Amino acid sequence: MRSVPHPVVVVTACKAVDWPFPKEITSTSMLSPYYTSFCGATISSFTSVSLGPPPVISFNLRTPSKTLSGILKHGQFRINMLKADGHGAAIAQAFISGNHEEAFAKVARAGHWVGLGIDTSSQRPSSYGQISPPLLRGHGIRGHLLCRALPEKFVDVGDHVVIIAEVLDVFPSFTEKGNWNQLGPKQQDHPLREIAKHDPGLVYCERKYTKISEPIEPVYFP
Numbered sequence: 001m002r003s004v005p006h007p008v009v010v011v012t013a014c015k016a017v018d019w020p021f022p023k024e025i026t027s028t029s030m031l032s033p034y035y036t037s038f039c040g041a042t043i044s045s046f047t048s049v050s051l052g053p054p055p056v057i058s059f060n061l062r063t064p065s066k067t068l069s070g071i072l073k074h075g076q077f078r079i080n081m082l083k084a085d086g087h088g089a090a091i092a093q094a095f096i097s098g099n100h101e102e103a104f105a106k107v108a109r110a111g112h113w114v115g116l117g118i119d120t121s122s123q124r125p126s127s128y129g130q131i132s133p134p135l136l137r138g139h140g141i142r143g144h145l146l147c148r149a150l151p152e153k154f155v156d157v158g159d160h161v162v163i164i165a166e167v168l169d170v171f172p173s174f175t176e177k178g179n180w181n182q183l184g185p186k187q188q189d190h191p192l193r194e195i196a197k198h199d200p201g202l203v204y205c206e207r208k209y210t211k212i213s214e215p216i217e218p219v220y221f222p
Helices: 066-074 086-094 100-109 191-197
Strands: 009-014 038-043 047-050 056-062 076-082 113-118 131-137 141-149 155-157 160-172 203-205 208-210
Touching (some): 038 100, 076 086, 100 113, 131 141
Antiparallel strands (some): 056 160, 076 141, 141 160, 155 160
8 A cells, every 4th residue: 555645634633631721721812832732643544525515524543542532522623734845744744653742842843833723702711612623834734624523423443443524614724924825705615625726735655755746647548
């Protein structure tokens, strides 16, 4: 299978506790960054199951997994989609090991923004439902998918779990000025397909990070 290209993304969630932050944190304005409260993993099994609506995606996680525990506890998680460049590959490599705190800290030290998507309608959320999972932004990030797990559809396969989730929202990458690149109404009809037009995605093949290059036209079969 090493010669088969696999898409590479980073899945992020909050740890599997009711309030995954230090007790002294009482306001959403104080939440970023607290890397000890985040978990994440690089995955190469990400795929689109259905364009919906709503869109449905899937990927695999090896068990036991802190990231899986966080997803099961809170329901929501984020897919950080990586660009096919050196920055994207560096982010993917940071989340290969199981040291979640160090992975987030390493990405932040490299100049990337690491934090939470906050629902500003509440200054002090009493449940995780008001806090969006952690996200990464900066060089090497194509965009983000905010997802809701569908645990009743999970499949146990050996020492892995196949995770099925619906996409709640799609956030393309930030511009150089710090604003979101906005998708038009037609693009939002099929966000998983349209986000791919902005930047090529990172893939893993032949034991190295790479990208899909030139398109190939099929030969004609009479």
